[in-house]
Amino acid sequence: MSADVEGPPSLLVEGLAFAYPDGRQVLFGVDLAVAPGERVALLGPNGAGKTTLVLHLVGVLGAVAGGTGAGRVVVGGLELARRTLPEVRRRVGVVLQDPDDQLFLPTVGDDVAFGPANAGLRGEDLRDRVDRALADVALGDVADRAPHHLSQGQRRRAALATVLATDPEVLVLDEPTANLDPAGRRELADVLAALATTQLVVTHDLSFALQMCPRAVLLDEGRVVADGPTRDLLSDDALLRAHRLELPFGLDPRALPPG
Numbered sequence: 001m002s003a004d005v006e007g008p009p010s011l012l013v014e015g016l017a018f019a020y021p022d023g024r025q026v027l028f029g030v031d032l033a034v035a036p037g038e039r040v041a042l043l044g045p046n047g048a049g050k051t052t053l054v055l056h057l058v059g060v061l062g063a064v065a066g067g068t069g070a071g072r073v074v075v076g077g078l079e080l081a082r083r084t085l086p087e088v089r090r091r092v093g094v095v096l097q098d099p100d101d102q103l104f105l106p107t108v109g110d111d112v113a114f115g116p117a118n119a120g121l122r123g124e125d126l127r128d129r130v131d132r133a134l135a136d137v138a139l140g141d142v143a144d145r146a147p148h149h150l151s152q153g154q155r156r157r158a159a160l161a162t163v164l165a166t167d168p169e170v171l172v173l174d175e176p177t178a179n180l181d182p183a184g185r186r187e188l189a190d191v192l193a194a195l196a197t198t199q200l201v202v203t204h205d206l207s208f209a210l211q212m213c214p215r216a217v218l219l220d221e222g223r224v225v226a227d228g229p230t231r232d233l234l235s236d237d238a239l240l241r242a243h244r245l246e247l248p249f250g251l252d253p254r255a256l257p258p259g
């Protein structure tokens with residue numbers, strides 16, 4: 001499944017090129033189309049340009065942010081431009097690697113309400129939105145707790161709830177399994193698998209990518225060097241070696257059925 005499904009892709013990146021102000025070019029014409037409801041892993045070694053790409057999706061970097069570069073980003077048919085930036089930001093929810101960057105209010109419920117309240121939701125509508133987001137991440141019982149009293153796994157899911165509460169069209173998760181124990185990882189996987197939202201999962205965790213994402217895009221030195229079924233990419237020893245990816249001990253993608 002990719003861009004050739006009916007209707008516009010949820011996320012379309014075309015010819016994205018970018019150099020940082022110090023002149024270092026980091027993206028060289030990146031193309032990526034993610035269909036509605038698709039879950040895609042964005043893989044690549046350190047320094048490949050993954051974070052730089054993600055920062056373009058929300059206009060933190062790129063022409064919209066006053067930088068130079070080329071290419072375009074389209075979310076749900078709406079092209080990212082200065083005029084559309086607030087709306088595109090509403091449509092792309094980024095779950096940061098450190099949950100504490102997204103949890104800063106006295107209670108989890110306050111944190112989850114923050115985004116939709118900012119967007120103008122009030123009263124029962126706001127309460128429903130918060131309840132639904134917390135239920136979606138299996139944290140319905142912690143709304144009144146202080147975020148710092150949650151486990152690391154719960155904090156990760158609470159940060160996800162703060163983003164889900166804004167009803168994004170595309171969810172971008174930056175290293176979602178970092179610092180999670182096996183149980184926390186499984187709980188997060190269950191939550192993500194049950195969401196209908198389009199997901200781009202930036203990760204070094206190849207086992208998680210294989211488990212969660214039918215499709216993977218491999219970025220290296222600012223270029224998409226492979227895009228296809230995760231099982232196929234991770235079964236290609238030469239590709240993995242060429243781009244400094246290593247499967248964890250015991251993981252055998254070929255043992256999984258194709259598709």
Ligand SMILES: Nc1ncnc2c1ncn2[C@@H]1O[C@H](COP(=O)(O)OP(=O)(O)OP(=O)(O)O)[C@@H](O)[C@H]1O
Binds near residue numbers: 022044045047049050
């Ligand atoms: N503000 C900056 N100014 C100049 N170069 C930068 C800046 N931020 C990142 N870079 C460089 O851009 C390249 C890509 O970095 P980026 O963080 O996008 O890669 P990444 O794939 O997310 O890496 P990682 O897996 O380590 O998070 C790296 O060489 C990095 O040093």
